[in-house]
Amino acid sequence: PNHEEPAPSQPAAMPSKQTLPRRHSRKDDHVRLANAQHEAEGCNSFDDVRFVHNSFPDMAVHDVDMHVDMLGSQWDVPFYVNAMTGGSASTGVLNGALAQAAESCGVAIASGSQHAALRDRALTPTFTTLREHTHGFLFANVGPSVTASQARQAVDMIAANALQIHVNAAQEIVMPEGDRDFSAWKATIREILETVDVPVVVKEVGFGMSQATIRAIAAMGVAAIDVSGRGGTDFITIENQRRNRSEYGYMAGWGESTVLSLLNAVEVHHERLADRDGSSHASSDSVLQPQIVASGGVRTPLDVAIALSLGAQAVGVSGHFLHTLIKSGESGLVEEIERWKQQLRSIMTLLGARTIPELRTRNLLVTGQTGREAELLGIS
Ligand code: FNR
Numbered sequence: 001p002n003h004e005e006p007a008p009s010q011p012a013a014m015p016s017k018q019t020l021p022r023r024h025s026r027k028d029d030h031v032r033l034a035n036a037q038h039e040a041e042g043c044n045s046f047d048d049v050r051f052v053h054n055s056f057p058d059m060a061v062h063d064v065d066m067h068v069d070m071l072g073s074q075w076d077v078p079f080y081v082n083a084m085t086g087g088s089a090s091t092g093v094l095n096g097a098l099a100q101a102a103e104s105c106g107v108a109i110a111s112g113s114q115h116a117a118l119r120d121r122a123l124t125p126t127f128t129t130l131r132e133h134t135h136g137f138l139f140a141n142v143g144p145s146v147t148a149s150q151a152r153q154a155v156d157m158i159a160a161n162a163l164q165i166h167v168n169a170a171q172e173i174v175m176p177e178g179d180r181d182f183s184a185w186k187a188t189i190r191e192i193l194e195t196v197d198v199p200v201v202v203k204e205v206g207f208g209m210s211q212a213t214i215r216a217i218a219a220m221g222v223a224a225i226d227v228s229g230r231g232g233t234d235f236i237t238i239e240n241q242r243r244n245r246s247e248y249g250y251m252a253g254w255g256e257s258t259v260l261s262l263l264n265a266v267e268v269h270h271e272r273l274a275d276r277d278g279s280s281h282a283s284s285d286s287v288l289q290p291q292i293v294a295s296g297g298v299r300t301p302l303d304v305a306i307a308l309s310l311g312a313q314a315v316g317v318s319g320h321f322l323h324t325l326i327k328s329g330e331s332g333l334v335e336e337i338e339r340w341k342q343q344l345r346s347i348m349t350l351l352g353a354r355t356i357p358e359l360r361t362r363n364l365l366v367t368g369q370t371g372r373e374a375e376l377l378g379i380s
Pocket of ligand 1: 030031034082083084085111112113114141164165166203204205206228229231232233295296297298316317318319320322
């Protein structure tokens with residue numbers, strides 16, 4: 001997501017979408033290769049988890065209320081279109097279609113990295129199209145290599161309700177032109193937190209988060225953490241394929257799975273609760289923060305239900321929705337999101353869960369590789 005190629009020499013004036021340079025863009029490569037990854041969605045950590053069945057739901061489908069409180073707003077739908085794109089003419093068009101679909105279905109949406117537009121104003125319309133097409137909850141998106149004032153500009157650019165900061169070291173390190181020095185990332189995130197006046201989410205990009213990572217981010221006082229785990233879009237593979245050579249091919253599959261990352265988050269949460277109970281001055285608010293968001297390899301409404309049940313407050317979907325848009329157009333994506341909403345209701349009914357907090361009390365079995373990894377980490 002980070003690191004655009006050098007800005008072309010464009011006049012400073014903002015052209016319309018039609019006059020954007022039709023140059024070859026990393027962003028177009030990302031879309032093409034990510035789309036191919038989601039043509040056949042394989043097994044991932046969600047397959048290691050299953051709900052325990054109960055034959056008496058004791059409720060009706062119309063009793064379900066799926067709303068969640070996210071970052072101070074109420075979301076009627078607990079899943080959303082996560083960060084992807086913008087920064088080239090064709091990805092600007094995709095952003096418009098994604099935002100239009102999000103608006104019709106009443107789901108939130110995140111912008112892709114806005115670095116390109118922060119460097120080259122000519123690319124701004126490929127992001128502002130998001131706000132033009134939705135009145136709903138919208139995340140801005142930058143990496144921890146921007147300045148705090150650029151982060152603020154990214155929020156203002158699209159009148160965002162919150163800001164995502166992506167931490168993508170695994171992607172950078174396999175890119176020949178990627179960042180090589182990550183030593184200032186935590187300090188930059190802290191500066192951004194002090195500068196922007198919207199809630200901040202620190203997110204991975206499909207490599208998941210360990211307990212140490214989650215602990216470090218929670219200590220910064222961010223509003224939310226998107227663990228964005230392994231199991232869906234794999235940027236190491238994408239960066240390898242972009243160059244038609246698999247220099248780091250053996251690194252495919254790096255990272256913590258989404259389910260293990262969520263179990264890690266639960267573990268850290270318990271630890272923070274125990275710390276609070278042992279200390280007289282910590283407020284309960286600081287323990288409830290940050291909210292946990294799940295993403296990475298979410299393929300079905302059942303994956304959404306599992307992530308919510310494992311403690312996620314909301315669930316982000318990138319690759320699957322991108323693939324649906326490219327394959328079936330905007331109306332196909334709207335149909336898919338509506339189908340997910342209806343099926344999530346059905347699954348919650350089957351589980352006898354009227355609300356998302358009730359869903360969290362349902363019994364889950366964690367088996368297979370995820371179960372073994374959790375056991376090794378001492379997660380009960
Ligand atoms: C992404 N992702 C991403 N994340 C981010 O924070 N900023 C970005 O610019 C991008 N760019 C991007 C482009 C494309 C084409 C894809 C598919 C994804 C990462 C995304 O938000 C998410 O963390 C991962 O893709 C894992 O989720 P899925 O794709 O497995 O649902």
